[in-house]
Amino acid sequence: MQHLSISRRALLAGLAATPMVGLLSRPARAASGTIRIVMKDLLTTNPEDVAHIGRIEEALAARGHDISIEIVDLPSEGYAEKLNLMLLSGDIPDVIYFQGGDEQIAQQGVLQDLGSLIEGTEHLAPALWPHNTARMANYPYLLYVFPARTKAPVIRRDLLEATGLSAPASLEEWDALLRAIPGIELDGTTVSHGIIAPNNTDEMDAVFDPAFGIDRTWMQDEAGEWIHSRISAGEREKLAWYASLYADGVLDPEFVTSNWEVKEDKFYTGQVGVVMGTAGPVIGIYEAKMAQVNPGAELVLLTPPAGIQAIDVSKESRGFAIPVTTEQTEAVIAFLDFMxxxxxxxxxxxxxxxxxxxxxxxxxxxxxxxxxxxxxFVYDNPNHYQPPISPLSDLAQASLQQGVDNFRADNSFVWPADLAAAVDGAETYYRTNVFRFVSGELSTERDWDAYVQGWLDAGGQAMIDHAKAVL
Structure with a gap:
């Protein structure tokens, strides 16, 4: 991995050829110029993307803006890494969609403060969701005007009916449902596993954490001391439950080597019964693809057992940024305001x-x-605008509303640069040991204390010391 100092030198060398522009509080009445956009899954090889950009240009022209929009192609596979390499090479588009990796760039002063830029915009500022506003106050370098990315669990209706159980409400009912799924036959295929999550337990955690009392990142122990949820009693109980699901074949044992595409394929082909998808459009895609692969199949939205989901408001985890050196700030804001x-x-x-x-x-x-x-680009807050027809199916809309109803702001925060190594070390240690606990290599009864000490030594103690000062 390249050191931050090297990244900074390479970035500034690449940016030096582009003249600086002053920050603007709002777009001018008419903007002009060519803006280059790099974004995951926005490609010149996709005719819909090209046509979409073309009609946006025409609509902007009708409003008096002479703006051309160029798509910068970047493969979706390994997008974050490829984006970093592109930026290090000195190729800096005017609009950059980050899906991670933005903090190092922002800490170098390369990204503009978007809070001041969107202030006073006719449409963009009122379109923000409550979590957008909170995140912008904490970290003003990314903008992602979309609903909170809560996770919504879904199951085929005929599979739920085949279990003979009702949709679960409590953790006990969830446990019973997941254990009832393996062995049921649907469309000539025997369902092998009750649930799967891609690569790690993140998606399951989003649904099940609160059922174990993990309703925020930072919690207080019995003595009233701040501790990270990664080493809480609730985490221990949750991992023990995951381990029991894994041992009984209810949790797909291949989850740790399965990406999101494998997860979805196993769901559509009836190999697993329950998956979690991002609330809103993604759930709508799941619904449409399931019906395409299995004509007549319907999905049922399931309810997280605790009825709440803690949402990180420290910063956007993904979104659009504008580099400080672009000459097209005015045109970019005009474009986003139009969207x-x-x-x-x-x-x-x-x-x-x-x-x-x-x-x-x-x-x-x-x-x-x-x-x-x-x-x-933008998924407007319904309090500001609602389209004449819902772009979402009833199921997808219900999943979105579920996320709004279950929303609870987390107490996490953005880490200073000098703690980056500690944060990475503790998280890497956690991820490695989660699978060891879930797979049965480690026991939450026998090995928990050693795990906690290892997490503290890997960087967790430094995190806790800082958190105590912040909280």
Whole structure:
């Protein structure tokens, strides 16, 4: 891994050729210029992406903006790493979509403060969701005007009915349901496992953490001392439960080597019964693809057992950034403000007329392809704007509302740069040992104290010392 100092020198060398511009409080009445956008899954090889950008340019022109938009192609596989290499090479687009790796860049002063830029915008500022506003106050370098990325668990309706059980409400009922799934036959395929999560336990944690009392990152122990949830009594109980599911074949033992594509494929082909998807459009995609692979199959939204989900508001985990050296700040803000406008939302949320919806006078009717469309740039707060038809199915909309209803702001915060190694060390130690506990290599009865000490030694103690000062 390259050191931060090397990254800084390479970035500044690449940026030196681009003149600096002053920060603006809001876009001018008419903006012009060419803006280059790099974004995961926005590609010139996708005709829909190209057509979408083309009509946005036309709409901006109709508003008096002479703005051209260029897509910078970057493969979706390994996007974060490839983006870092592109930036280090000196190729710095005007709009950068980060999916991790932004903090090192922001700490070098390379990203603009977006809070001041969007202040006073006609559409963009009012479009922010409550968690966006909180995150912007804590970390103003990323903007992602989308619902909170809560995880929604789903199951096929016919599989739920085949278990003979009702949709679970408590952890005990969840345990019974997951254990009842393996061995049931659907469409000639025997369901092998009750649940799967890709790569690690993150998606399961989002649903089950609160059921074990883990309702925030920082908790107080019996003595009233601040501790990280990674070493809490609830974490110990949760990992013991995961281990029992793993030992009984309920949790797919291949989860740790399965990416999101494998997870979804196993779900669609009936190999696993329950998966978690990002609330909103992703759940809509799951619903549409499941019906495509298994005609007539319907999905049921399940409820997290504790009914709450702690959401990190320390910063956006992904989103759009504007580098300080771009000459096109005004044009970028004009573009983003348009995407939050009613016209922009019609495009970004509903897709193309005749393809994703039809029009008869003032009446719009969604087609069966609307569920496969997803907004690229902005998903406006419904308190500010609602499209004439819902771009989401009832199931997807319900999953989104579930996340809103279950929302609880976490007490996590952004770490200073000098603690980056400690944070990475503690998290790496945690991830490694979670699988060792879940797989049965370690026991929560026998090895827990040694794990806690190891986590503290790996960087956790430094994190706790800092947290005590912050909290």
């Amino acid at each position: 939050a406008s009613p016209e922009g939302q019609m495009m970004d949320r509903l897709g193309f007329e005749g393809e994703h919806y039809t029009r008869d006078g003032d009446t719009l009717t969604p087609t069966d392809k609307l569920g496969a469309w997803y907004p690229r």
